[in-house]
Amino acid sequence: MSATVIELYPRRSLAAGGSRVVRGILIALALGFVGLLLIAPLIAVFVEAFRKGWEVYAASIVEPDALAAIRLTLLTAAIAVPLNTFFGLAAAWAVTRFDFRGKSVLVTLIDLPFAVSPVISGLLFIQLFGARGWLGDWLRDQGLKVIFAPPGIILATLFITFPFVARELIAFMETQGREQEEAAVVLGANGWQTFFRVTLPNIKWGLLYGVILCNSRAMGEFGAVSVVSGHVRGETNTVPLHVEVLYNEYQLSSAFAVASLLTLLALGTLAARHFVERRTRGDRA
C-alpha cells in the first residue's frame, strides 16, 4: 500500500507540471485576446478623447448639441426604464404565478425585441407612426409628431429594452417557487401585502440586475433609435447618435469625448452588475 502511494507522488507532480504549461498557455491566450479586443479599444477611447487636452474634452461635452443629446438620452432612459420595470414585473408575475392559455406564446414574444435586428424594430415604428404609416394621417390630424421626434425615440427604446427586466425576473421567480407567497396568503395577507412584504424583498436583487441591464441598453441603443430619430442636431439626437454625427464630421476628439461618457456608463454598469450578481448568488443559495 505505502509503496503505491510513494510511487504515485512523482507521477502526479509530473502530470501537474504538464498541465501547468497548458494552463499558462491558455491563460495567456485568453488574456491576450481580451487585451487586444476589449482592453485596447477601451484605452483607445480615452486616449483619443483626451488627445487635444482637457479643454477640448470639456468643451465637447458642454457644447449645446452635446448637452441636448445627453438630456434626451436621460429623458429616454427615465421614461423607458421605469415603464419596462413595471411591465417586466407584471409579465414575470403573470408567467410564473398563473397558468393560462397562450403562456408559452407570451414567453416567446417577450424575446422578440432580442430576436429582430434593431434596424427592423425602427422601421416597424416608422411603418406604424410615420407620415405614410398606418397611423400617420390620424397623428397629423391630432397635431402629434412621433417619428423624427422624441416620442418615437422613447417608443423604440421601450420596445428594444422590454425583455431585460422580464427575462431576468422570470428566471429568478421560477427558481424561487410560490411557496413563500402561499404561506403569506394562508397567514391572511392580501395581494398587495404579499407582493410588497414577501415577493419584492425576495426578488429585489434580480430586479435590480434587470434594471441595470435595461438602463445600459436604453442609454446605449443605436440602431432602432437611429432609424426613428432623423438626426436633428440638438433636438432628436441621443448620445450614441451624436457620437456618430461628430465622427462623420471628422471631429474625432469630440466624438471620442462624448463616446467616453458612454464608455464610463458601460464600466459603471459592469461594476454594478458584478456587485448585484454576487448578492443574487448569495440569495439563491
Added chain:
Amino acid sequence: MSIDVLRVTKNFGDFRAVDCASFKAQTGELVALLGPSGSGKTSLLRIIAGLEVPDSGTVHFHDDDVTFRATRERNVGFVFQHYALFRHMTVFENVAFGLRVRHVPRAQADERVRELLQLVQLRGYEKHYPGQLSGGQRQRVALARALAPDPKLLLLDEPFGSLDAKVRQELRAWLRRLHDEIHTTSVFVTHDQDEAFAVADRVVVLDRGRVQQVGSPQAIRRAPANDFVADFIGIQYAEKRS
C-alpha cells in the same frame, strides 16, 4: 372546529389527484392523511386550505361551506413541507407576519409572538434569520408562525419529512403534547404509517386519490379494510424490521 370533506375530486390535466374523497375531523382531533407518494394526500390538504379549488365536492368548516372561500379568509394555519419561511425576515418577524397583515396592535402582537416562541422553545432566537437555524428549529418557527393568528384549524404537510430520524422522534412526541395543550383541530400529511399511528387520533388511508380506510390506529391495525391497506402497513413493517 370540525371539518367535513365530502366527495372531493381534483384533476391536474389528465391526472386525477383526488378521486371522490370524503372524511370528517371532529373538533380538537388530530387526524393523519396517510398514503404513498402520489396518493393525493397533499392535494387534499391544499384543498382544505383553499390553495386549490376542487373540481367537484365540498369542504365544510362546522356548518359553513368554504369550498370557494378565499384562502386568506379561512383562518387556517399551514405548515409547509419545506417550511416556506420568509428568508429575509427574522424569526420574530416571521412569527409576527400573520398578526402584522391583520393589523393587530403592535404591543399585543409582540406579546403573542414572545408567547409562541416560548411555546416552541425558541426564546433567544428572535433576531436570527431562517438560514441560521437547524431543520428542527425551522420546523418549530413554521409551526409558531402558523399558530400566531390563532387559527381554528392547523394543517401540516409532511411535518417531519425533511428531518433526521432522531429529531423526528422528538418533534413527533412534542407535536402530540402540543396538540393536547392547544386543542386546535389538526390535519397532517405523512407517508410514514409509524408516524401516523403514533401521533394521530384518527388515520385516513389514501391510495391513488381514493380514501381506502378511515379509523383509529388500533382499528386499522386490527382490521385493514382491503389488500392495499394491509399491504401498505405490512410492507412498512417489513422495511422497519430489515
